[in-house]
Every structure is written in C-alpha cells, then in structure tokens.
Amino acid sequence: MPDQTPACDLSGIREAVCIHTKKITDACRDKDCVEDLRVYLTRDSQSVLDRASSAKARCVELIYVDMDVEAVPYNSGFYTLDLTFYYKVVADVTVGSTRPVTVYGLAVFSKRAMLFGGDGSAKVFTSAMCCCRGKDTSNAPHAVVEVVDPMILASSTVDACNCCCCGDLPDLPECVMRCFDDELVVSGECRRLLVTIGQFSIIRLERDTQLLIPAFDYCIPTKVCSEAGSVGAAESPCDIFGRIEFPVDAFYPSRNEPCIQPKDSCTGCYRTTSN
Numbered sequence: 001m002p003d004q005t006p007a008c009d010l011s012g013i014r015e016a017v018c019i020h021t022k023k024i025t026d027a028c029r030d031k032d033c034v035e036d037l038r039v040y041l042t043r044d045s046q047s048v049l050d051r052a053s054s055a056k057a058r059c060v061e062l063i064y065v066d067m068d069v070e071a072v073p074y075n076s077g078f079y080t081l082d083l084t085f086y087y088k089v090v091a092d093v094t095v096g097s098t099r100p101v102t103v104y105g106l107a108v109f110s111k112r113a114m115l116f117g118g119d120g121s122a123k124v125f126t127s128a129m130c131c132c133r134g135k136d137t138s139n140a141p142h143a144v145v146e147v148v149d150p151m152i153l154a155s156s157t158v159d160a161c162n163c164c165c166c167g168d169l170p171d172l173p174e175c176v177m178r179c180f181d182d183e184l185v186v187s188g189e190c191r192r193l194l195v196t197i198g199q200f201s202i203i204r205l206e207r208d209t210q211l212l213i214p215a216f217d218y219c220i221p222t223k224v225c226s227e228a229g230s231v232g233a234a235e236s237p238c239d240i241f242g243r244i245e246f247p248v249d250a251f252y253p254s255r256n257e258p259c260i261q262p263k264d265s266c267t268g269c270y271r272t273t274s275n
Helices: 043-050 238-243
Strands: 003-006 014-040 054-071 078-094 101-116 142-147 153-157 189-216 271-274
Touching: 014 078, 014 153, 043 078, 043 101, 043 189, 054 142, 054 153, 054 189, 054 238, 078 142, 078 189, 078 271, 101 189
Parallel strands: none
Antiparallel strands: 003 271, 014 101, 014 189, 054 078, 078 101, 142 189, 153 189
16 A cells, blocks of 8 residues: 655745744543533522423523642642533523513533643743732643533423522622622522533643744735725725625535645645655
8 A cells, every 4th residue: 555645845934933832731522411400590580480380491601611720649740620610591481371481590510620731840920910819820731621502401490498408509700790680599499490401621731832833924914904984984885795705615514625735835735655
C-alpha cells in the first residue's frame, strides 16, 4: 500500500514570532443525565404550582457555571474541578380548566472532575487581578467549561415534606440572582417541580505558555464596513440587502468545501504519493 505523507509549502512564511497563549494540559467530555433535579421556583410561581392540577417543563437554560480548581494531594500535577451549574427552568402549569400559566425557577447541579494540569511554580500576576482575593491561585491552571443548553427529558411534581426541613440551596452568585425578579422559595412549599435534563459538556485545564510559531502575513480585514446607520447615509435597506450573498450553507449544511491549495496554506491538505 503506498504511503501518503502531507506536504507543506513553507515558502509563504515571513518570520518566526513568539506569542503568549494558553496550552491545554488535559481535557474531557461528558454526557450527564441528571434525574429528578429540584427546581426552586419564585414565590409567585410556587403559589401557582401549589394549586396546580398538572405541570410540564418547557425549556431549560444554562445561566452560569461556577468552577473551583484544587490540587490533588500526593498526586503531583493533577487537579480536581468542582463545577456547579445553574439553570433557569421554565414550565407550563395548569390550574383547573384555565389556560396554562408560565412559571420559572432555578435548578442547581454539581459535579466533580479530575484532570492533569501540570506543575507550575511560577506565580502569574496581571493588571486585571485583584490583590484582595481570599486565596492564592496564581500558579494553578485555568479551568474552562463549554456547555450547550441542556435538553428537558422529563418533569414531574411531588408533594413536599411537611416537616420543618431546611432548604439546601447554596449561596447564589450575584449574576444568577439577577436572572430572577422575585425571591426563590427554598422551604415551606406544598408541591415541588422536578426535572430530568440531559447535558453535554467539555471540560479542560489550560496553562499560560509562550510558543514560537511561523507568521505568514498580517490579518488585514477584507470586509468593507457597512455605512447603514451613519449620518447622511442614503442607502436603503434593500440596497444593503442586495449586497449580501445568498446563505447557501444555511440550506445545505453538509456541502463539502474544496481543499485549500498547498501554496496558500500549510495544513497538510495536499498529499504526495510515494511508491
């Protein structure tokens, strides 16, 4: 069988430049199915649910992820990531024979992952950092979580415990509290809304590093800025619309793009065959 090796055209390289970027030390992907996750409804929403004959979750939106990175004792280079996901859940509740009423609340899900973050003894300080933080994490790797909005898989309502149980809702970040215009009910409710969600996520640890890379040319924009909205602009919206290319990819997302010529790129698209 003939060997195929990528051939790169390096004639376009102008110089070698040093850049500061983030190197991914370790990463993982996850597929979580979280069953019977409690929804902490707002006070008005909870009063509606307590009188409801049925309820069905409509959608769920991820609004924030809180991350805490800690070194693993006696396991050099490894770190645990404690992740807390905050969701805004919207549901339709039916009271008697009336039309469904929209209710909403907060759901919280926590998980832990362990990844390799490497050893770093140098402490990094930048002008954007605050000198008043509670603990020193300047030599720890950075945690990054990429998540798409979860899918609602199921929902149900259950009778709440009548005992004086304390609520288990943790302290909420300020950005999460701003997503709700009413107080969240933690205890004392008659009924509870539970949801089952499916979530896809990618988790990674990154460290600052310096790399020497080839530079081909400056990235000069080729797109002309639109003059729509500027003072004295005479173009009509139809004139601007007429210059927009037809979005073929929106109708044919699987269309294959041609490979870049080797003289224009060093991506390995061009292959040579040797006997």
